[in-house]
Amino acid sequence: MAAATSFANPAAFSSSLNHRFHHQKPSPSTATFNSTKQPLFKPLISQSTLAVNPTVLRHASVVASATPDSSSSTSAASFHGTCYVVRDNIDTDQIIPAEYLTLVPSKPDEYKKLGSYALIGLPASYETRFVEPEQYQSKYSIIIAGDNFGCGSSREHAPVALGAAGVTAVVAESYARIFFRNSVATGEIYPLESEVRICDECKTGDVVTIELEQSLLINHTTGKNYVLKPIGDAGPVIEAGGIFAYARKAGMIPALAE
Amino acid sequence: MTRNHVGSARAVFDPFPISKFSQKDASGGVSLFSAQSSNSIKISQKKVSTKIVSVMATPQSERKPSTTGSVKTGMTMTEKIFSRASEKSQLSPGENVWVNVDVLMTHDVCGPGAIGIFKKEFGNDAKVWDREKVVIIPDHYIFTTDERANRNVDIIRDFSHEQDIKYFYDIKDLSNFKANPDYKGVCHVALAQEGHCRPGEILLGTDSHTCTAGAFGQFATGIGNTDAGFVLGTGKLLLKVPPTLRFVLNGEMPDYLLAKDLILQIIGEISVSGATYKAMEFVGSTIESLTMEERMTLCNMVVEAGGKNGIVPADATTFKYLENKTSVPYEPVYSDGQARFLEEYVIDVSKLEPLVAKPHSPDNRALARECKDVKIDRVYIGSCTGGKTEDFFAAAKILLASGGKVKVPTFLVPATQKVWMDIYSLPVPGSGGKTCSQIFEAAGCDTPTSPSCGACLGGPKDTYARINEPQASVFFLVCVSTTNRNFPGRMGHKDGQIYLASPYTAAASALTGFVTDPRDFMH
Numbered sequence: 005m006a007a008a009t010s011f012a013n014p015a016a017f018s019s020s021l022n023h024r025f026h027h028q029k030p031s032p033s034t035a036t037f038n039s040t041k042q043p044l045f046k047p048l049i050s051q052s053t054l055a056v057n058p059t060v061l062r063h064a065s066v067v068a069s070a071t072p073d074s075s076s077s078t079s080a081a082s083f084h085g086t087c088y089v090v091r092d093n094i095d096t097d098q099i100i101p102a103e104y105l106t107l108v109p110s111k112p113d114e115y116k117k118l119g120s121y122a123l124i125g126l127p128a129s130y131e132t133r134f135v136e137p138e139q140y141q142s143k144y145s146i147i148i149a150g151d152n153f154g155c156g157s158s159r160e161h162a163p164v165a166l167g168a169a170g171v172t173a174v175v176a177e178s179y180a181r182i183f184f185r186n187s188v189a190t191g192e193i194y195p196l197e198s199e200v201r202i203c204d205e206c207k208t209g210d211v212v213t214i215e216l217e218q219s220l221l222i223n224h225t226t227g228k229n230y231v232l233k234p235i236g237d238a239g240p241v242i243e244a245g246g247i248f249a250y251a252r253k254a255g256m257i258p259a260l261a262e
Numbered sequence: 263m264t265r266n267h268v269g270s271a272r273a274v275f276d277p278f279p280i281s282k283f284s285q286k287d288a289s290g291g292v293s294l295f296s297a298q299s300s301n302s303i304k305i306s307q308k309k310v311s312t313k314i315v316s317v318m319a320t321p322q323s324e325r326k327p328s329t330t331g332s333v334k335t336g337m338t339m340t341e342k343i344f345s346r347a348s349e350k351s352q353l354s355p356g357e358n359v360w361v362n363v364d365v366l367m368t369h370d371v372c373g374p375g376a377i378g379i380f381k382k383e384f385g386n387d388a389k390v391w392d393r394e395k396v397v398i399i400p401d402h403y404i405f406t407t408d409e410r411a412n413r414n415v416d417i418i419r420d421f422s423h424e425q426d427i428k429y430f431y432d433i434k435d436l437s438n439f440k441a442n443p444d445y446k447g448v449c450h451v452a453l454a455q456e457g458h459c460r461p462g463e464i465l466l467g468t469d470s471h472t473c474t475a476g477a478f479g480q481f482a483t484g485i486g487n488t489d490a491g492f493v494l495g496t497g498k499l500l501l502k503v504p505p506t507l508r509f510v511l512n513g514e515m516p517d518y519l520l521a522k523d524l525i526l527q528i529i530g531e532i533s534v535s536g537a538t539y540k541a542m543e544f545v546g547s548t549i550e551s552l553t554m555e556e557r558m559t560l561c562n563m564v565v566e567a568g569g570k571n572g573i574v575p576a577d578a579t580t581f582k583y584l585e586n587k588t589s590v591p592y593e594p595v596y597s598d599g600q601a602r603f604l605e606e607y608v609i610d611v612s613k614l615e616p617l618v619a620k621p622h623s624p625d626n627r628a629l630a631r632e633c634k635d636v637k638i639d640r641v642y643i644g645s646c647t648g649g650k651t652e653d654f655f656a657a658a659k660i661l662l663a664s665g666g667k668v669k670v671p672t673f674l675v676p677a678t679q680k681v682w683m684d685i686y687s688l689p690v691p692g693s694g695g696k697t698c699s700q701i702f703e704a705a706g707c708d709t710p711t712s713p714s715c716g717a718c719l720g721g722p723k724d725t726y727a728r729i730n731e732p733q734a735s736v737f738f739l740v741c742v743s744t745t746n747r748n749f750p751g752r753m754g755h756k757d758g759q760i761y762l763a764s765p766y767t768a769a770a771s772a773l774t775g776f777v778t779d780p781r782d783f784m785h
Binding site: 095098103105125151152155156157161178179182189250251257 | 375378403408488489492498535538539570751
């Protein structure tokens with residue numbers, strides 16, 4: 005999915021998100037989600053599994069619910085949780101300040117630690133902390149943002165920190181290019197775009213559901229629904245399972261020996 | 263210098279241009295990607311000082327070949343680089359193509375993660391695609407006692423040895439950088455100095471300011487660890503061809519301006535997301551007059567406008583700089599006369615004044631003289647943006663002209679070991695043979711420190727010149743900096759107030775203790 009860096013239209017993914025653990029060969033449909041063995045809906049305030057195994061962690065953080073009796077081949081993923089609302093131009097220093105970049109995301113214990121620092125760089129005007137002190141994960145699993153979310157550096161630590169903190173999706177008005185691509189590349193979070201500006205209408209703590217299939221965000225607290233933008237041309241890469249899986253499918257690189 | 267093929271920079275110069283950005287919509291300029299149109303809407307809400315925008319002409323809308331009477335489909339230089347790298351004779355913006363990467367650069371902050379992904383995906387015994395095309399440069403967190411930071415340098419060293427990486431610029435003795443002859447410093451400046459930047463090529467790096475190398479007429483952009491892991495194994499990456507915004511800068515550059523002012527002008531104009539997903543091509547008589555280091559400053563900050571890459575056509579200045587730096591043959595490319603540009607902006611540089619970007623955004627543009635009442639606590643001169651040899655020359659020139667002493671702590675962080683040596687050895691032009699170091703010492707600046715990214719991005723707590731505390735007073739600590747970003751927390755403490763400025767403006771501000779227009783110290 006890495007290819008999405010340069011894909012112009014970050015948008016809703018109508019099919020499954022593939023993780024970077026492509027060797028599990030998730031099918032583009034429900035297989036990914038069924039294989040996660042997660043509860044159908046992520047409990048509203050519970051922490052996701054604090055697994056040491058990065059694969060499990062990954063699945064825990066990108067938990068999505070599959071319709072249990074879905075016999076059709078289309079996936080019906082949705083995210084449910086409380087949201088954390090930020091404004092425009094949230095840059096990568098606010099998402100994960102540079103002093104924490106010594107943590108290497110590909111090391112499981114450091115991956116976990118990155119989560120505890122997610123959004124710790126937000127200015128004091130954000131009175132509610134995203135991750136409580138001494139915690140590794142946030143009670144907010146969905147971020148709602150304004151324009152140009154993730155601008156600034158190319159640090160992949162940014163989407164990784166959010167994913168490690170338990171974020172499943174970000175719904176922003178727009179994204180900075182590298183952040184969007186890194187989100188897709190890592191499979192840490194869904195970078196979704198809203199048709200309209202919703203960070204003015206939602207409040208931190210609102211209970212929301214994202215229905216990927218319908219490209220819809222439902223705010224249960226306010227009772228309002230918002231349309232998300234359809235998937236852009238990152239779609240084929242996402243559906244394949246990311247840049248590695250996409251390239252393997254195309255025969256460009258050999259399959260991983262298991 | 264004949265570069266007619268770049269041509270058609272129609273100097274549409276309106277002496278009284280109205281450049282409110284709502285006109286961007288009216289011009290129909292935003293056409294290739296409808297998803298981007300939201301940018302225009304947002305920008306029109308921005309409060310832009312009319313004093314400043316009056317030098318920029320209304321953006322010109324896209325010019326299709328059909329409107330120019332040509333049947334040939336022209337390509338921009340960015341498109342041509344993609345075309346060659348993807349082995350396709352013709353392509354257009356929006357296409358996704360696999361490109362062959364000429365150089366992949368990584369450093370101590372993102373290298374370990376990229377290596378981790380490379381090993382996981384290609385296997386523990388896998389070899390990189392080309393040991394001569396991977397450049398590994400420790401530069402971010404070097405002079406620190408932070409154990410994890412030190413370990414990360416060890417990781418890239420072990421990997422470089424294991425893979426027999428040809429260009430690894432190691433540092434082992436942290437107590438004295440000069441004891442490490444291989445050590446360079448800030449990757450983007452080192453890449454240029456070591457001859458890794460070449461016209462027509464594709465350079466990818468795990469750092470957003472990789473776009474600096476566009477100064478050499480090449481495509482250069484920042485990527486994440488996962489993409490870098492892919493490139494390490496394959497030498498290829500799937501990239502989308504960006505549409506190009508063209509900036510035509512004409513007119514003689516006043517002697518009080520530097521390239522930093524030009525790019526702050528442009529970012530202030532189009533906003534921090536105005537070029538998202540797009541290439542920014544810089545042409546015009548002013549650009550042709552710029553040195554390579556100044557072109558690097560210009561391209562360095564395109565990412566602050568959201569740009570995918572910045573690019574300057576290679577010319578005699580480029581070729582001269584490259585002499586004796588590389589033996590790799592290169593082939594420059596230029597935009598066709600019929601090339602399609604998403605928009606074209608024409609700027610009369612002779613009318614510009616020294617600028618700053620106020621906290622907390624690089625597009626929060628103001629005239630330096632408008633901020634003369636802003637009291638400052640320190641000045642920082644360094645980074646890939648403002649820590650090159652010519653940046654220190656510029657600062658020294660102002661300090662020398664004043665003959666005075668700085669009123670606030672003034673921190674000097676040379677980008678690379680070569681820059682450090684230049685500060686101590688080269689005579690500053692017009693100074694009667696004085697070096698920068700002599701001028702800095704006479705003016706009471708801090709002694710130039712070891713080359714690295716330093717406090718530009720904060721870094722570990724013990725980083726030299728990092729903003730660790732908000733000022734003890736009721737006011738927040740204010741720093742005038744030649745760096746590239748001023749988002750909250752960028753240089754350390756999130757209450758730090760950073761004014762981005764040129765080395766001229768930074769030095770002038772150091773002399774007064776307030777944000778200061780450098781013309782106050784020029785004749």
